[in-house]
Amino acid sequence: METRYTLVQMVEGHMIRSDFPCLAGLMVRFGEPVSYCNRRGLRPELQGQPQFAGLVGPMWGGHDADGNPIVRYEDSETNDRMSA
Numbered sequence: 001m002e003t004r005y006t007l008v009q010m011v012e013g014h015m016i017r018s019d020f021p022c023l024a025g026l027m028v029r030f031g032e033p034v035s036y037c038n039r040r041g042l043r044p045e046l047q048g049q050p051q052f053a054g055l056v057g058p059m060w061g062g063h064d065a066d067g068n069p070i071v072r073y074e075d076s077e078t079n080d081r082m083s084a
Contacts, residue, residue, distance in 0.1 A: 001068050009075040045069040
């Protein structure tokens with residue numbers, strides 16, 4: 001199984017979702033990870049996933065139609081709206 005990545009961000013007041021088939025797509029947009037997630041108690045799929053400056057995540061995003069895990073990231077504005 002290959003991990004997929006999703007980014008949700010606010011653009012001109014609208015939530016826009018971008019899907020990436022691999023980590024490289026996020027790295028092109030946000031640069032090298034600032035750290036890696038290693039908090040105990042998180043889903044195994046989130047362990048070792050990168051954290052990026054300016055994004056909230058990694059978060060669990062479910063599975064795609066083929067059963068691949070989805071790791072989700074959000075910008076801070078999206079996270080604020082989704083958490084309210």
